[in-house]
Amino acid sequence: MPLGLYISIPFCRSKCTYCNFASGVFSAAQMGQYVDRLVSDMRAMRGFAAEHGAEILEPADSIYLGGGTPSLLPPDQLKKLLFNLRQEFALLPKAEVTVECAPGTLTDAIIQALLTRGVNRASLGVQSFVDKEAASVARLHTREKTLQDIEHLRRAGISNINVDLIAGLPHQTRESWNYSLDEAIATGVPHVSVYMLEVDEDSRLGRELIAGGTRYHAHFVPDEDLTAEMYETAWDRLNSAGIRQYEISNFAREGYESRHNLKYWTRQPYLGFGVDAHSMLPAKARFAEEDVESVRFATTDNYDRFLSAPDLTVAKVTSAQALEESFFLGLRLNRGVSLAVIRERFGPLFHAHGSVIIDDLTAQGLLHREGDIVRLTPRGRLLSNEVFERFVGEEESLPIR
Ligand code: SF4
Structure with a gap:
């Protein structure tokens, strides 16, 4: 069971109105400080895992930089991060290396940094190909920019691309949703993720949905039935186009399923670094008598607390919990x-x-x-x-x- 490595990058160009994740707009100096902390955590992880009876089974066969928007990191920081990760953990030569990117952030320098460090998969947070819908939740890109970025990635040799779409955005209609699906299919990308809008109640849109108001377009959010219908439409349309559903929110052409994300659903080991990052590692044999099947670590979801102290929560997973997880995952x-x-x-x-x-x-x-x-x-x-x-x-x- 090869290991997966995850790094959380909590930086965004702007804050989406539905999101309350510990992400935000930060300076280059703050990003540098965060990367330094990640590197020091990578160096300390082996000792920490041993101390808590967890085994790190190498080599890893996937790396995933998620967020937030990892493509916002300055190119030298992105390279530093991936260089150090590869220094600390053995990686298979054909590992899947994914970076989440916001359309509009893929400069030549970033794409060059991705290539230099072996990135071979990109996940684009498109959400909608209708500019009005994307803008209504504070996404800064346009349809045109998204299509240019997909082309740019392909020209650079990264053709394993995922497009994220959200059903249930403000202003979305059956027609506009079909348009976004048409566009996603027409790009020829091999992987599409479809989420039904989940609004955090502490986000700006969430508060407006509860209290009423128009500033964040809450009055234009489709109702639950229509959102569910859109999800079913996506299921039909993507499957018919050969992008087949393999997980509740994920669709792929054959052979393009996300190797990294499959680890979460099949309980393969993974190690996470950064704000709100989670790890699951098998327990060492010495725990067998205590009925500990695996060990989970989690960092805080509070950015300031994360930076100010090593704050890892540790939980031992019993066989009964592992059984439950095997079912619901x-x-x-x-x-x-x-x-x-x-x-x-x-x-x-x-x-x-x-x-x-x-x-x-x-x-x-x-x-x-x-x-x-x-x-x-x-x-x-x-x-x-x-x-x-x-x-x-x-x-x-x-x-x-
Ligand atoms: S949804 Fe993603 S890109 Fe938008 S603010 Fe939240 S973390 Fe950033």
């Missing part, structure tokens, strides 16, 4: 969960906790069982949070990215 994937694998791995635990829930959810039409494979039904995909909640026990575990 694995069911996100269209290929579903193999009960044969679960039985082999968890034995009696499965019979005690899992099988009754599966029978019940199958009877409700939320799961479909075919032999030993269990999958979400189309209705189950729309009500996935309800399904996942059924698998979560009372023991609290760390949040998962």
